[in-house]
Amino acid sequence: MLIKLIKYEIKACYTKFVAIFSLYIILAAVAILFLRDKDFIIQPFFAIAIIALAVITAMTLFQRFNSNLFNTEGYLMFTLPCEGNILLLSKLLTGIIWIGALLIIVVPSALLAYTMTGNNNLMGLVDKVFNHNGLLLGLVIIVYFIELILSILVIFLSISVSKLSIWRKFGVLAGFATYFIIDILNGVFVLLFTGKFRSLGSIGSVNSTDFQIFTVKSIIIQGTYDIALCILIFYAIAYLMDRKISLK
Amino acid sequence: MNNLIEIEALTKKYEGKLALDSLSFNLSEGKIVGLLGPNGSGKTTLIKILAGIMKGYEGSVLIEGHAPGAYTKAIVSYLPDKTYLSSWMKVRDVVDMFSDFYADFDKSKALELLKRLNIELGLNVSKLSKGTYEKVQLVIVMSRRARLYLLDEPLGGVDPAARDVIIDTILTNYNEKSTVLLSTQLIQDVERVFDEVIMLKEGKIFIHDEVDNIRSEYGKSMDELFREVFKCL
Amino acid sequence: MKYEFNPTIPIYLQIMEEIKRQIVSGERGPGDKIESVRELAQFMGVNPNTMQRAFAELEREGLMYTERTAGRFITTDSVLISRIKEESVRSKVAEFVVLMQKSGFTKADIIRLVEGFMEDSNE
Numbered sequence: 001m002l003i004k005l006i007k008y009e010i011k012a013c014y015t016k017f018v019a020i021f022s023l024y025i026i027l028a029a030v031a032i033l034f035l036r037d038k039d040f041i042i043q044p045f046f047a048i049a050i051i052a053l054a055v056i057t058a059m060t061l062f063q064r065f066n067s068n069l070f071n072t073e074g075y076l077m078f079t080l081p082c083e084g085n086i087l088l089l090s091k092l093l094t095g096i097i098w099i100g101a102l103l104i105i106v107v108p109s110a111l112l113a114y115t116m117t118g119n120n121n122l123m124g125l126v127d128k129v130f131n132h133n134g135l136l137l138g139l140v141i142i143v144y145f146i147e148l149i150l151s152i153l154v155i156f157l158s159i160s161v162s163k164l165s166i167w168r169k170f171g172v173l174a175g176f177a178t179y180f181i182i183d184i185l186n187g188v189f190v191l192l193f194t195g196k197f198r199s200l201g202s203i204g205s206v207n208s209t210d211f212q213i214f215t216v217k218s219i220i221i222q223g224t225y226d227i228a229l230c231i232l233i234f235y236a237i238a239y240l241m242d243r244k245i246s247l248k
Numbered sequence: 249m250n251n252l253i254e255i256e257a258l259t260k261k262y263e264g265k266l267a268l269d270s271l272s273f274n275l276s277e278g279k280i281v282g283l284l285g286p287n288g289s290g291k292t293t294l295i296k297i298l299a300g301i302m303k304g305y306e307g308s309v310l311i312e313g314h315a316p317g318a319y320t321k322a323i324v325s326y327l328p329d330k331t332y333l334s335s336w337m338k339v340r341d342v343v344d345m346f347s348d349f350y351a352d353f354d355k356s357k358a359l360e361l362l363k364r365l366n367i368e369l370g371l372n373v374s375k376l377s378k379g380t381y382e383k384v385q386l387v388i389v390m391s392r393r394a395r396l397y398l399l400d401e402p403l404g405g406v407d408p409a410a411r412d413v414i415i416d417t418i419l420t421n422y423n424e425k426s427t428v429l430l431s432t433q434l435i436q437d438v439e440r441v442f443d444e445v446i447m448l449k450e451g452k453i454f455i456h457d458e459v460d461n462i463r464s465e466y467g468k469s470m471d472e473l474f475r476e477v478f479k480c481l
Numbered sequence: 482m483k484y485e486f487n488p489t490i491p492i493y494l495q496i497m498e499e500i501k502r503q504i505v506s507g508e509r510g511p512g513d514k515i516e517s518v519r520e521l522a523q524f525m526g527v528n529p530n531t532m533q534r535a536f537a538e539l540e541r542e543g544l545m546y547t548e549r550t551a552g553r554f555i556t557t558d559s560v561l562i563s564r565i566k567e568e569s570v571r572s573k574v575a576e577f578v579v580l581m582q583k584s585g586f587t588k589a590d591i592i593r594l595v596e597g598f599m600e601d602s603n604e
Contacts, residue, residue: 004348012336068334075332078301080349081322165263242317246262246302280528419522422529439488443530460491460531469488 001082005090010097012068013060017098020056021105024049028109046113050106057102061095062155070163074247084241088156088234095152136216143223150226153233154182160240186229193221252277252396252427253298258307260293260451267293269451270307277395278424280441282459283431284470285448286478291431292329294448295398298429299326312395322350325394327385329401333373339384340369346388358391365413379406386414390421397421397428403437411437439470447477484525492527496535499525504544504555505566511557515545 031045069077069087077087162175251274258271268290275281285291296302297309300316311320333342339362347355362369365383373381386402399418403411415438418428432438439445439459447454454477455462459470466473486495503509515521515536522532536553539545543561547553556562581591 001349008345008348011341012334015336072330072332073334075301075326075328075330076334079299079321079324079326081318083318168263243303246296246304279530416523416526419526419528422519422522436488440486440492440526441528443528460493460534463489463491467489471488 001080002086002090002093005080005082005087006094006097009064009068009090009094013064013094013098016060017057017101020053021101024053024105025109028113032109032113042113046110050110053102053106057098061091061098061152062159065091065156066159069241070159070245070247078241078247083238085234085238088238088241091156092149092152092234096149099148136219139216139219139223143219143226146223146226146230150230150233153230153237154179157182157233157237157240160237160245163245164240165246182233190225250277251275252312253429254308254310254313256308258294258297258305258309260290260297260302260305262293266451268297268305271451271453273446273453273456275427275429275444277427278422279443280418280422280428280430282435282439282442282445282470283429283448284433284435284445284474285431285454286433288450289448290451291448292400295326295400295429295431298396299324299328299398301326322352323395324398325389325392325396326398327389327400327402329404331381331385333381333385335372335374337373338369339367339371339373339376342373342384342388343369346392350392352393354391354393358387361387361391361417379410382406383410383413386417390417393426395426397426397430399428399430401432402430403432403434408437415441435471435474436469442470445470447474449477484527486527493531493534493538496525496527496532497539500535500539501544501565501569504562505569509555511555511559511562513555514551515553515555517552 027045027049031042067073069091078084080087158175158179161178162171162173164171164174167174253273253275255274256272258268259266260268271290271294283291283294293302297305298311298316300321309316312323314320337345343355343358343362346353346358359369362384365387367376367380367384367387373384376384382402382405386399389397389399397418402414406414411434418430419441422428430438430442442459444456444458445462446456455473462468462470462473468476484499486492500509509515516524518529518532518536522529525532536545540547540553543558544556544565545553546556578591581594586594
C-alpha cells in the first residue's frame with residue numbers, strides 16, 4: 001500500500017520536477033561553461049537558483065499535502081483501505097525523495113561551480129572545524145537531515161491542525177499559531193538543555209559558531225531528541241487525520 | 249441474514265448544528281435502499297460517516313461488525329457528490345489506480361462498462377463533461393465487488409438518458425451479498441428500484457420501511473409522500 | 482424495454498398483474514418456462530427482491546410452480562387459467578357497466594350497443 005501511494009504521488013508531480021530540474025541543469029551548464037570567469041554572475045545565479053528550487057520543492061510538497069488530502073481529492077485518499085499514518089508516511093517519504101533529487105542535482109553542480117571559480121575556502125573551513133573527524137561530520141549531516149524531516153512534519157501538523165472544524169473560519173490562523181507555538185516550545189526546551197536557543201528553521205542557517213560547539217556526544221543527544229520529537233509529531237498528525245478531521 | 253449495517257444512537261453535531269439526532273437502524277445485505285430527505289436533513293453526513301471520512305460522532309456504527317476504518321474501507325465503495333479524481337489522470341489511469349489499490353476491483357468489468365458508455369480511456373479526466381465525468385466515477389465505484397455501495401446523489405446534474413444508464417448499472421450490479429445505499433432528491437426516476445427507503449427529517453428517521461409496504465399503506469409514491477412530508481420546509 | 486409502473490401502488494402487485502395479463506393473452510403459455518428473477522427484474526427495470534416477492538405470490542396463488550433444478554414454470558392448470566382470464570376482465574366489465582348505468586343506459590341499451598359495436602368492427 002505504501003509503495004503504491006508513493007508511486008502515485010510521484011506520478012502526480014514528476015513532470016513538474018523534471019521540468020524545473022532540467023531548466024536548472026541547462027542554466028547551470030551554461031553558467032559553468034561560458035561564464036566561469038564572471039563571478040558577479042555565477043555566485044548570485046547559483047544562490048538564486050538553489051533557493052528557487054528549494055522553495056518550489058517545499059511549496060510543492062506542502063501544497064500536495066494540503067490539496068491531495070484535504071481538498072476534494074481527499075474523498076478518494078481517505079477512502080483507500082489504509083490508516084491515516086500510511087497516507088502521512090507516503091507524503092513524507094515522497095517529500096524526502098524530492099529533496100534527495102534536489103540535493104543530488106544541486107550539490108554537485110554548486111560545488112563544481114564553486115571550485116571552478118577558484119574558491120577553496122569551503123573545504124578549508126570544514127576541515128578546520130571538524131578536525132578531520134569524519135564521524136562528527138557524518139553525524140552532523142544525519143542530524144541536519146533529521147531536523148529537515150522534523151520541520152516538514154511540523155508544517156504538516158500545522159496544516160492538519162488548521163483543518164479542524166472547531167476553528168470555524170480561523171483555521172489558517174490556528175495553523176500558523178501551531179507552528180509558532182511548537183517552534184517556541186522547542187526552542188525553549190533546547191535552551192534549557194544547551195544554553196542556546198535554536199529555532200526550527202535554523203537548519204538553513206548553520207554558521208561557524210554552531211560548528212564550534214558540536215561534539216559527538218552533543219550531536220547524538222540532539223539527534224535523539226529530534227527523532228523523539230519527529231515520532232511524537234508524526235503520531236499527532238496521524239491521530240488528527242484518523243480521528244478528528246472531516247472533509248468538507 | 250446478518251445485518252450488514254448496524255447503527256445505534258448515532259449523533260453528530262456539526263458547526264453547532266445537530267446533523268444527526270440519535271439515529272438507529274439496521275440494513276441487511278442484498279438490498280437497494282433509498283436515503284431520502286431535503287438538503288440539510290443529514291443524508292450526506294450519514295453517508296460520510298459510513299464511508300469513514302467523517303469522524304467525531306457519538307453512538308455506534310458497525311459495518312460487518314467493524315467501526316468505520318481501514319477494514320470497512322476495503323469493503324465499502326463510496327461515490328461522493330464531488331469530483332475527487334486527480335487532474336493529471338486519464339481515464340485509463342483511474343482504472344489502473346483503483347485496480348492497484350482495491351483487491352475487489354473488477355478491471356475487465358470497468359473497461360467493458362466504459363466501452364459501452366463510449367468513454368475514451370485516453371481522455372484526461374479534467375477535460376470530461378460533467379455528465380461523462382460522473383459516469384466514469386460511477387463505473388469505477390460499481391466495478392468494485394464491495395459489500396456496501398454508498399452513492400451520494402449519483403443522479404443530480406446528469407441528463408435523463410444517463411440517469412437510466414446509471415439506474416440500469418445499479419440493477420445489473422445487484423447481488424444478494426451486497427447492499428446499495430443511494431441518497432437522492434430525484435426520487436421519481438429511481439424509486440422503482442428501491443427495496444426500502446429511509447426518509448430523514450432534520451437528522452431523525454421519519455420513515456424506514458419497505459417501499460411496497462409504504463405504497464400499500466399510504467397509497468402514494470415515494471415521490472408524492474416525500475413532497476407531502478417536506479412541503480412545509 | 483422498461484415497463485411503466487404506477488409508483489403509488491406496490492410494484493410487486495403490478496408485476497403480478499402484468500404476468501397474469503401475459504398468461505391470459507397467451508404470451509406466456511401453460512407450462513412455459515419463466516426467466517430467472519434476475520433476468521426478468523433487469524428486463525422490467527425493477528429490484529430483484531420485488532420480482533422475487535411477485536414470483537412468491539404467484540406461486541402461492543398457483544399460477545407458477547418451481548421445479549427444483551429446472552426452474553420456474555407457468556401452471557398447466559387450464560381451469561385456473563380460465564378463472565384468471567375471467568377475473569381479469571371482471572373489473573373492466575364492472576367498470577363499463579357502472580359507467581353506462583350512470584350515464585342512464587338500461588340493460589337492453591347496453592346489450593344493443595355492445596352487439597352493434599361488435600358487428601361494426603367485424604366488417
